[in-house]
Amino acid sequence: MFCDKDHPVILASASPRRRELIRLLDFPVQAEAAAGPEKITASSPWEAVEELAEQKARELADRYRGRTVIGADTVVAWQGRIFGKPGDAKTACAMLRLLQGQTHQVYTGVTLLSISPSGEEKQRTFHERTDVEVYPMTEEEIQAYVKTGEPMDKAGAYGIQGRFCLFVKAIRGDYLNVVGLPVARLYHELREWELL
């Protein structure tokens, strides 16, 4: 397993946050979004993010044989419900009304995958969980936050790294996992892969 300027690691993700976070690992990376439809067959959030991470990684590993591909996916889970991106302001408000004053979980699944030209596979899939405790929010605070536009492209309708930080009382786990990529865990997993 290796990577260099001519053979960068492929990050299978469209998320601008993830593309920025992976730069912390300080190796050549090429980011490319997987195109395939995302199919969830798992019912638990950690199985779902691992499944989606693997789907993304597999599509690009198959296209870029011999390269190391990193796939990742993040969801928010609360009382057995899985929250993805809200899509519109109304759904964003509804999600935030459920999350305010409560503790929820953020799961990011990550797959490291390399398929050799002859089809040999090397794979490692894992997930990180972070608990996030949100302050009670007034309806006015929810509406004002949704108006910033921040929630739209983010699982659970918030960005912890943005203005929503005012409403996060505490977390338990990795902070960057909530942003979208568990960089510390990934660094240590890649060292075990002897890529770092």
Next chain:
Amino acid sequence: MFCDKDHPVILASASPRRRELIRLLDFPVQAEAAAGPEKITASSPWEAVEELAEQKARELADRYRGRTVIGADTVVAWQGRIFGKPGDAKTACAMLRLLQGQTHQVYTGVTLLSISPSGEEKQRTFHERTDVEVYPMTEEEIQAYVKTGEPMDKAGAYGIQGRFCLFVKAIRGDYLNVVGLPVARLYHELREWELL
């Protein structure tokens, strides 16, 4: 209590991180470092940060009568020892050798203080604690991290928002408290003060 463009809140701190974080609160702020010597009489880390936060706030509140002043101070504590800024590379390495593979505490003390022209005081002091679990680090990783120069001006010899994030396994509490200012708690305290 009020603030506007002509009467901004005074942040009594020299820390560039803190000056950036307070902007999340979206009110006019003027940052100014307290000049006085920092005197710690307390032996516990939470009492020490509250004491230092109050000293900083008091100096500037006395200078700017009628204005709201926010003082803050952050320390790292591990097994009863208090770590401030390392000052030099040797001390930074020594601190990181103690913190790696362990869980330590980060305390930020905050004082809100306003002294009226006639000398009437309104004050509120609090602290936030965050537990930080650090991955085991090799001597090579410690040396390489210290060489980045990041540790020098930071309590405990690391910046969680910088390259050190690769070595943070998990936190319990507020992330921005570790960066240097518990912005979410501060937002809620200022609302109780009717400043927000």
